[in-house]
Amino acid sequence: MEHVNWIHNIPFFSIFLAMFCGIITPLIKDGKTAHKVHALMVLIVAIMSAILLVNVTTTGESFTFMMGHFPAPWGNELRAGPLEAMMALIFSVVMLLTTTGGQEFIFHDVVPEKQSFYFIMLNALFGSMLALAYTNDIFTAYVFIEILTIASCALIMAKGTAQAMVGTTHYLVISLLGSGTILLGISILYSITGHLLFPQMKEAIVQLVATGQYTFPLLVVTGFVFIGLAIKSALFPFHSMLPGAYQAAVPTSSGVLSGLVLKSYIFLAIKLIYSVFSVDVMLQLKIIDILFVFGLAGMVMGSVYAMRETRMKRMLAYSSVAQIGYIYMGIGMSTRIAMVAACFHILAHAVTKSMLFLCCGQMVQDSGGKEQIYYLRGAARRNPVAGIGFTVGALSMVGVPLFVGFISKLYFATASVYAPGKMAAVLIVLGISMILNAMYFLPSVIAIWTPVKTEGEEQTRVSVSPAFGVCIILFVLINIALGVYYRPFIEVIERGIILLQ
């Protein structure tokens, strides 16, 4: 056994550990125990991912892991490099903090006998996100997209209210549209390339482009796959499922869905661009320009919709639409530095939006379940931890220096210089979008810190559960740490992207 490279087994262990925990959770009847199992599993995965990240950054190489006895074109394969390890680490850290900080919401909103089902879904969701990050095979990616879809719908409907059912139905219909498009794309792609693994597909596609065969099917396939992924990750014209679903769901679910699930689809898209379709082919087919335009539109329209909202959760959902637009704009610029910015924005948005949803959920709960910003006035005074978390998150999303959101916007602006013909559009829209962001985030921050003066009624402090407090503080610290010591992360991402090509 001494020649076993344990580090290379980490991706496989992480995915199977998460799935294993999902499978055994039905045996646990009690929601609290199920939560402990889930938290322990995510913690182990986080530690393993950190070890993997350190290892791959010091060696500076990526590796593939054969799933079974058969090598690449015949069997399944996983692939891990600095970028994948980093994504796995961030996914697990954010997952751990969100579910631990938001456990009270789950125990409060979900019926006791169904709480363990909720954790089955969380475990499966986490396993499939890891699988999407590590996969090197397009059909494996599709299978885990299916799991992710089912699990996200279950997380939304777990609350069991009529509103949650309506939100879930909407989410399900649009998600299935995306899955269908992706499946159609994958099957046509298989029939023109004859492979399912990324490296072999890339070779075949380069060959097809060079010989000029099957040009039209290739164009349609690329369109289908990327539009499908765009639908699933709620890029602007396909965003309509988000507000209803996030508003109705348990705040923990909203945080996980917005912060992580959308990101895993985008990360898959980035992997596909580099390891399957290759940037040159994407540019030649113009699909990447479509993503760029949709991204720009999303940045503005998401913010405009958010400004019109008076309910805080819906406002945050529309803000996610705008932030997804940022990421797609980075992908659309298609230079390496823009891609680095896009990947960094995935991290930034993951650590910020999950915190915002948790804080928002807590403040709404403290204010008697009313969601309008009008009723949330002074909520931060009642619950300072949630207030500070929300404020930091809002400032980070607006792009104030010292917070993580600033760094990604800085990198987007820098990247635009190297994107010929797209600089003006990027800079103008970036400016407009940042002003719009400030215009809807700052009023809500001011509102939560200014209590309504009513006579004879004292502002009561609400007791904060320790888990929530600790998690929000950790989120704030991570936010500031990423905003100050961003260099190493950028370097890791850059190294990872070079290795992907």
Added chain:
Amino acid sequence: MKEEKSFWRKLNAWINGEEALIHADEYIARREQPKKRQWLKRPNMQEIKSNKGLYWFLCVLISIVFITIMLLVVSNLPTFGDPMDPANNEVMERYLEKGIEETGAINFVAGMILDYRAFDTFGESNVLFLAVICVLMLLKRDKKNISKAEDKEIAEDEMLDAADHKSILKVGAKYLSPLIILYGIYVILNGHLSPGGGFSGGSIIGAGLILYAAANGHKKMQTFFTFKTFTGISVACLLTYCACKSYSFFTGANHVGYAIPKGTPGNILSAGFILPLNICVGLIVAATMYGFYALFTKGDI
């Protein structure tokens, strides 16, 4: 002066998140009144009818665009069965030429899905499991989705069921369902030798169970198939699958000893892990099929 005041008022109202800016006070007074929100409201037929023309036009337009694109794609795809197809490459060759030798299964499809690409199939069986858990979350009766009217309906249904003799169905099910289940077991056990396998055999067994349940009622079914049996079967099978495949992936990827004999191809006990995996998948599928039926009809397993 007056204008400035109204400007500040507007700004203030906006900061506080009020929708109506000008008549804020009236609006708030109106909003304070409890409003009943009907989430499951019936669609406004008038509105739908007035937009019928537009919907019709858009449906046809979008369908025509997609049909044209798909037809163009299909006409440009490689001819089916052409030996020069991109899909007829070294992957297919090895599956067909070395499949029996490498997996021990005569049924190439079983060899492909349960050995060459077993990770995908692991994901697929998890999809089934999660789908059932999802339906359980949605339909299993709890204090949130129970109403008196529904209880009454169910009680009435049961009364009618008891009063109805259903002789033809009962006699039919008595003789047919054991045969159907037996056939399903045959399909599963021969999954590596002949067409079939876990997914198809499992759905046949599930059909047999559904027939039995439909004829003999929920109560009789519960004497041998309860919620506990269901979770037991699903969890045990998925765990076995998970364990077998973890062992196989771990040994395969790290090139350490793999001690599962492949047996003689063609025997019932051959093909390494494929037979136990087929049994696991079959049991999960059967439990899933019956689970869906029970949840959708009675809201409980």
